[in-house]
Amino acid sequence: MRILLVSQMYPSATDPDLGAFVALVERELAAQGHELRHAVIDHRGGSPMKHARLLRRAVMTARRFGPDVVYAHFLVPAGTAAAIAAAAGGAPLVLTAHGTDVANAERHAALRAATRATVSRASAVIAVSDHLAARLAAAVPQAREKTTVIDCGVDLAVFAPRDAQDARASVGWTGEGPFVVCAGTLAERKNVLRLADAFGRLGRGQLAFVGDGPLRDVVATRPGVRVTGRVAHDEVPAWLAAADVVAQPSVLEPFGQVTLEGMAMARPVLATRIGGPPEFVPAGAGVLVDPESTDDIERGLHAALALPCPNPAARAAALEHGSERQAARIAAVLTRATTRRAA
CATH class of the missing domain: 3.40.50.2000 (Glycogen Phosphorylase B;)
Structure with a gap:
């Protein structure tokens, strides 16, 4: 054809x-x-x-x-x-x-x-x-x-499980506590401010925003936050592999490509319940949250961090896509x- x-x-x-x-x-x-x-x-x-x-x-x-x-x-x-x-x-x-x-x-x-x-x-x-x-x-x-x-869909060979410690070394994270990654545009629709505020309540670890956008200077001031700026697409898998949780609690997510990519790498995910993610994030692979509630995002972070990592349920669900x-x-x-x- x-x-x-x-x-x-x-x-x-x-x-x-x-x-x-x-x-x-x-x-x-x-x-x-x-x-x-x-x-x-x-x-x-x-x-x-x-x-x-x-x-x-x-x-x-x-x-x-x-x-x-x-x-x-x-x-x-x-x-x-x-x-x-x-x-x-x-x-x-x-x-x-x-x-x-x-x-x-x-x-x-x-x-x-x-x-x-x-x-x-x-x-x-x-x-x-x-x-x-x-x-x-x-x-x-x-x-x-x-x-x-x-x-x-997701490229299952590129976004495949890999060693978290090697990935963390490659992205420069050697600290203690949870490492949470949010990849995408730093804009209101991606809900980056509520995510940063919810993560700050944990009081430990690091939240890495992999991307750039109009809210970059604001989120960069939040405690425990690191902003990378825009990175090449072929560098994204290393960031997701390094994560304890891949977070995308957008105000609205028509599909949720980064969520799917994180799942393909066998990472538990934190995702919005508004839009596409409820259609492909099963129980055990991640946690769905109310994106309008910082309290619920905080609850979701605790719940997602308690899930297995690597997460076989997440990888299995991604295989369908x-x-x-x-x-x-x-x-x-x-x-x-x-x-x-x-x-």
């Missing part, structure tokens, strides 16, 4: 963590024998014209490549560009919704209208969680009968889209 992948997030040398999950899906589809080309945005920031350039690249690639299907990550604007490219190339369109795109459709009338137009053009829609699928159907009813739930398996499920959706078009 010839697949044109269109995405507004894709990793590069300058932004290696940007949309790494998109590149993972692309790699797995290629490994399964499909031929891919992509039109992507591979950097943060820049001119608003980058979306116009994405559209131009998508259309030009569709005309040259002649894809059997155009597959877009994010509904708008990438999905809009993909829809035009699909029309130019005479191919069906499949979309994946990730979260921010659905939130935009919920909040803004103009983006909701654009999302409805794009979804109406699509043969199929993929949502990364049941939670997100329900929100999308409420905002864009046209999606309800078209949506299948498939997450991007291996990237190879998820890519095969995505390929089945893409194939059905091409079959319907041929019929």
Whole structure:
């Protein structure tokens, strides 16, 4: 199958963590024998014209490549560009919704209208969680009968159990007490301030924030907190392996990729109960908390630290979400889209 992948997030040398999950899906589809080309945005920031350039690249690639299907990550604007490219190339369109795109459709009338137009053009829609699928159907009813739930999965070879002491040495943690890791953007949605406050009540150990963002200077002042700044995506596994607990108590998490990656490394997790994590974090693998309550996050930290580490239940649950398996499920959706078009 010839697949044109269109995405507004894709990793590069300058932004290696940007949309790494998109590149993972692309790699797995290629490994399964499909031929891919992509039109992507591979950097943060820049001119608003980058979306116009994405559209131009998508259309030009569709005309040259002649894809059997155009597959877009994010509904708008990438999905809009993909829809035009699909029309130019005479191919069906499949979309994946990730979260921010659905939130935009919920909040803004103009983006909701654009999302409805794009979804109406699509043969199929993929949502990364049941939670997100329900929100999308409420905002864009046209999606309800078209949506299948498939997450991007986790690379089980990269995010595999490894020795915690070696990992701690590699990230520079040799102290006493619990070592908790939170990876991601330091922003309000990730709930980093409540997590820092809850961890501070433990009075021991270290909480490492692996990432950067607008709240960096605030969380860096909290006791027991270390902020690394942005790190390369291939360095993240060492940080997760070093952790006693991987924490992601976001205010809202459409899926919870870092939570899944931590579980794949056999680490117990602390996760939000709002969004995707309740769909894949079983009892014994982690603790779900009310993200609006610092008290509940503190309780969750104590409970998660009491779980086994390494945690076989966490690894076993993550095996159900291996990237190879998820890519095969995505390929089945893409194939059905091409079959319907041929019929």
